[in-house]
Amino acid sequence: MTDFSDADALAAAVRKAVDETPITDIHTHLFPPSHGDLLLWGVDELLTYHYLVAELFTVAPRDVTPQAFWKLPKRRQADLVWEHVFLKHGALSEAARGVVTTLNLLGLDIAGRDLGGIRAWFDAQEVEPYLERVLDLAGIDYAVMTNDPFQPAEVPHWRDGAPGCDRLRPALRIDPVIVNWPAAAQTMREAGYGTAPETDAQSYAEARRFLTDWAGTLGDPVYLAASLPPEFRYPSDSPSARTMRNVVLPTARELDLPIALMIGARKGVNRALGDAGDSVGVADVTAVQKLCAEHPDVKFLVTMLSRVNQHELCVCARKFGNLHLFGCWWFCNDPSIIREMSLQRLELLGATFTANHSDARVLDQLVYKWRHTRDVVGEVLVEKYRLLFAAGWRPTAEEIARDVRALFGGAFCDFLAK
Numbered sequence: 001m002t003d004f005s006d007a008d009a010l011a012a013a014v015r016k017a018v019d020e021t022p023i024t025d026i027h028t029h030l031f032p033p034s035h036g037d038l039l040l041w042g043v044d045e046l047l048t049y050h051y052l053v054a055e056l057f058t059v060a061p062r063d064v065t066p067q068a069f070w071k072l073p074k075r076r077q078a079d080l081v082w083e084h085v086f087l088k089h090g091a092l093s094e095a096a097r098g099v100v101t102t103l104n105l106l107g108l109d110i111a112g113r114d115l116g117g118i119r120a121w122f123d124a125q126e127v128e129p130y131l132e133r134v135l136d137l138a139g140i141d142y143a144v145m146t147n148d149p150f151q152p153a154e155v156p157h158w159r160d161g162a163p164g165c166d167r168l169r170p171a172l173r174i175d176p177v178i179v180n181w182p183a184a185a186q187t188m189r190e191a192g193y194g195t196a197p198e199t200d201a202q203s204y205a206e207a208r209r210f211l212t213d214w215a216g217t218l219g220d221p222v223y224l225a226a227s228l229p230p231e232f233r234y235p236s237d238s239p240s241a242r243t244m245r246n247v248v249l250p251t252a253r254e255l256d257l258p259i260a261l262m263i264g265a266r267k268g269v270n271r272a273l274g275d276a277g278d279s280v281g282v283a284d285v286t287a288v289q290k291l292c293a294e295h296p297d298v299k300f301l302v303t304m305l306s307r308v309n310q311h312e313l314c315v316c317a318r319k320f321g322n323l324h325l326f327g328c329w330w331f332c333n334d335p336s337i338i339r340e341m342s343l344q345r346l347e348l349l350g351a352t353f354t355a356n357h358s359d360a361r362v363l364d365q366l367v368y369k370w371r372h373t374r375d376v377v378g379e380v381l382v383e384k385y386r387l388l389f390a391a392g393w394r395p396t397a398e399e400i401a402r403d404v405r406a407l408f409g410g411a412f413c414d415f416l417a418k
């Protein structure tokens with residue numbers, strides 16, 4: 001039985017499926033239009049993405065200091081990135097090429113280098129139809145947000161209930177509970193919960209109540225999420241491991257929500273750069289292994305930031321049905337590493353992982369992040385299907401569509417449902 005006469009026909013079908021399959025983007029920093037200025041979009045936001053701000057300070061003259069940069073209005077900051085990264089140096093980095101891809105796919109004349117004209121085009125857009133347009137152009141069914149009740153700017157937007165935006169779904173972000181209990185306890189106390197700076201049974205119970213109430217406010221969060229440093233260990237006597245055990249795990253169990261852990265971000269190695277000042281460290285996969293083994297009734301979604309961790313993490317995922325790997329996170333979201341990680345994951349796990357997430361902070365980034373990912377993952381799949389064909393297997397068009405969708409959200413949905 002075969003739908004394809006030869007390996008080239010098969011390869012063409014794989015590429016077509018990769019281009020046409022809808023994507024579920026399982027981790028972004030986007031917000032609905034009802035969150036006002038928190039939803040970032042447009043060319044000045046694209047140019048001042050923190051990945052590009054970090055790059056600016058690698059190429060700009062010494063008199064362009066971070067301190068002076070942060071005092072400038074957004075448009076002037078964007079001008080500096082445009083001038084130094086794009087015009088005076090080659091726009092060869094992934095973040096810079098991303099801006100080019102995005103503007104080009106939006107139909108703008110990026111080759112003309114007319115930043116003023118591009119700005120005028122964005123100024124004429126209305127946010128709500130533009131959001132739909134970008135999601136359609138990227139081929140996304142829905143994207144998962146990052147909703148953080150510890151961020152004062154976000155809290156008021158939930159006072160009148162969940163915003164009705166079907167294509168953006170909530171996720172409850174809880175970093176400070178794990179990584180900075182005194183700060184988390186204070187925020188919760190100010191919100192009327194009995195959390196003390198010291199951890200005790202009463203404070204833990206109140207923190208669980210806070211998270212449960214917030215899950216209710218968000219409506220139907222897809223998961224609980226936290227970014228953890230490379231030093232995260234479990235089990236251990238550290239405050240992080242204790243709040244994981246006493247607050248996060250019981251809340252996840254009670255609410256039947258998976259826990260998404262993004263591990264390996266070393267925060268603020270250059271604080272002057274703000275969000276652009278974070279770095280990477282090699283994490284401890286054993287912590288994930290222990291969490292999965294000790295809590296078989298809890299589901300874990302895990303991504304790690306260091307390339308060094310990826311192989312061990314894949315092996316870990318083979319051992320635990322309650323562990324789902326997702327994304328090529330941040331410094332791994334570059335074509336060479338996406339290719340390597342996708343091959344490695346396919347070879348060790350089959351199509352049971354989520355190939356990527358965008359981590360988009362700016363709406364328009366969805367366009368390039370997914371165009372670039374589709375291109376890389378598409379070629380990885382072509383390579384694998386060619387090998388299968390040569391070995392004598394004859395995949396059908398339906399099976400190809402199933403496998404492609406699995407990598408772009410299908411496996412994630414199956415994992416949530418099981």
Ligand code: RAT
Nearest residue numbers: 029227262275329330359361
């Ligand atoms: O990828 C990023 O943009 C990082 O700054 C972080 O947002 C990271 O993805 C996170 O969610 O903590």
Ligand code: ZN
Nearest residue numbers: 027028029359
């Ligand atoms: Zn993120």
